[in-house]
Amino acid sequence: MISKEAVRELEHALGAEFVSCEPAVMDGYAYQPTHAEILGLETKWCPYRPVAVVLPHTTEEVQAVVRICNAHKLQFKALSTGWGIWNAPGSDNVVQIDLRRMDKLTIDTKNMIAVMEPYVSGAQIQAEGMKSGLNVHMVGCGCHASPLASATSLMGPGCSGITTGYSPRNVLGVEWVLPDGEILRLGVPGQGNDEWFYGDGPGPSLRGIMRGTLGACGGLGVFTKCALKLFPWPGPAQPKVEGVLMDAKVEIPGTHSSFLCFLPNLSRFADAFYKISNAEIGYFMGKHAITGALLAGCMPRAYKNLVKSETVRSILTALQNTFVIILCGRTQREYDYQHKVLKQIIADCEGFMLNIGHVPLLHSMLWWGFIRNSLPPAIFRAGGRFTTAFGGFETIDQAVFQSKIGAVIKQELIDSGDMMDDLADNSWGGLYEGSSCLAHQEELAIFDPREPKQNEGVNKYIDKAMEASTKYTITPGIGFGGGGAVPHMLGPLIYNYHHWLLQIKETLDPGNSADPSFFIAPEAEKEKYLRDYARRRPQVARLVEDILAADKKRSDVP
């Protein structure tokens, strides 16, 4: 519930036009079906509807909203694009802060930096950056999401990571409205400098606290501005593109080409990743199971029929360990060098590769679809939704191992008729930070939420993935990392990381006004969160009881 007084104050701070308590409007924020299954939630309506939705335009307005929430004992949760269950309000007193009206962007070409507000998309930054030979890192969900949200608040891998790093590393400075309404500036802005040209030292760099590995998902306040590092773009300033996605026709520079590389098994696949990482070639690279998501996205109907044929199936399975790599040379010589190295690596790993450049239309669609990062949402074509599991940042071998376990679990569920048949291994993930050999692999599963059986199957998949994660001590990834209860459960099994999260949360937000529901439940709410979670996922009930019993034992010790 929100009091009339609080609404009046919000309206006074922002203007009545930018505050809504209309149920139908607020339901626009209580419908977060994507990846809701990860938390065992219904994939239609979230458990809670916000008590109000506000649209601030400036940092000062955000600050005002946060202070009003504090004064009225309301929680708040910010969102940028607002795609995914992590945006959902975690209790019945949350004011949702939709940052859509904060959409300014400046590009500092000389220092290769973009300074942006939350509602600036990856595509916008890329379009402007390319005009000066620069590109931005974008995450795998697509180019319409906010690089600020990714860099400050959630995950960060995307397939250009081999040259563009990954989001948490690229953030150079932020403007941050803390849970009590105080404004904190990190990076050079924290030194009282108006410019944003440098991240680490001499100013304070507290990125680890600010977001850690997974991000606080709004649980530590609101980021109103950030500076991101940009990277060289060795291509045209404004590619000439026709068509909207699958029908794309593009003029591709002669010194760029895309390759599908097929490896005989996962071990050779991992070898190829290591070698490419060490050789520092390639502009874009990712595992896109050609036999899974990519094919299903490009020809969903045909795909469903193809997998029914034993012969085609055996061919597709043989081609499952595939990745896409795009080589972009500034000069013909550079391109030739990269091409030669790639050929050698693939040969050394007993694989083979296809130069998609020889198939112009397909190349257009893939080249721009991947560089622009417009292609990923096409995965929704086959079923209407997909879920994901695993996907922690890891060494290449460990990342590949995660996809392997995922595929085994999925195969069982496909065999029992619980999941859509996508040949089980449908993992995606890339390499980050050039030669660091840092990788991630998520195991995706396409499903149709309108089919109850598939909904159940997907839930079973997540349950089993969770079991496997604890069994093998797998670093949390997006596939199960979130949810205020989850760190309390996984923490004791995985390096006790939850202790750190708790300290950060309770120090920065002692009043728990920033909705913690996708970060970590504060100690005082731990039991409530854990029991809630156990209700949705009965198979963890035992684990939850053990944790709570251990807590009790500790507190009983005089």
Place this chain on the structure above:
Amino acid sequence: MALQDYTNDMFGCSRCSLCKWIPQNQVKSWRFAKGCPSMDRYHFHAYSGSGRMIMGMSMLDGRSELGDAVAEIIYKCQLCGACQVACMAVRDDIDLGDVLLEERARCVEEGFLLPEHMEFIESMKREDNTLGMRKADRGNWAKGLDIPDINLERVEVLFHAGCRYSYDEDLMETVRNAVALLKKGGVKAGIAGRDEACCGGRAYETGYQGEMKKYADDMAGRVKASGAAMLVTPCADCYYTFKYLYPKNGISLDVEVLHITELADRLIRAGTIKPKRAVPMKVTYHDPCHLGRRGEAYRGGWSGENKLDRPIRFKQSGEKGVFEPPRNIIRSIPGIEFVEMERIREWSYCCGAGGGVLEAFPEFAGWTARERMEEVASTGAEALVTACPWCVRVFQDTIRETGSSLKVIDVTELLMRSLGGK
């Protein structure tokens, strides 16, 4: 069909928010990346294609009620179709545009009516036009043109002027030009004069779906009686109604339907008319929504259960709208420098007038037109060429209000200048 028949479409929404942008492949700048006027003006998710579907689900699930506030949101949308194009780039199973139409029908069913809409519905009922004018005056625009009257003789082509062209005095020159153009091209066209009636499209779009039927039957009867094998209209709204709404509702006109730009383009390509006179001007072209993406002929007729299995050819993705003919005409005119905006073709930005917005929310219509005019200005063009009377109307009004020096020219008018007038 009713809103509940689109339950699966609505629940298909992943809330990705692509519907707020132009298709991502086409984003060329920070400034002109967004695609939905309603979202750009009002910002809450409820104003987006996705938000509108969520509102639909919310009402059907009994979580919220249709009331004045919700109806206002439903009507603050030009039905421009940009959201559907962006959504369909990655989805095959969501007919977003149809959901928006059904929400309006529900508003009417439940009595949430806007007085401004009721006014033109009344006018339609009384005088067969949306503009509150007298039926008896409908044919006045053609005075002195010496064009056959289909009530008196059979013709090869029926020319349907549409409500706005028939009555809006500022635009009459354009429609008279269109007739002159037909004559120059040797097209044996006739008009219905005062017996022409509204196509009914606006009524359907504003939720009065049943109203359209009467006009559609009337139209079909008139076409048949005229003996014409072709129906030509200069109005983008009428064109959309004939190409999409009628067939979607099982109404067939049984003749080829062309927009005037399609016919003019044919005539130029056949060499029947030759634009010779130079028109030295830098221009850009604004794709009217109802001629462009929404002018795509109805592709439906699929009766399966699960839209995930629906063959692609039934997908109303907008790319088969009328885009090239007007551009071909412009390019054929000597002396013209033609520059494109960033948001064009099926990812064009709306002018602001459609879906009953011009009538009910003129401030919002003007706001949208201004946004589009900024894009025109960014090209350095001195004139905006378009092919829809509603677009011309809202742009002209906005120019008058803002004191802009931009000129708005209908493409037929431009062509006539090059052909040497009437």
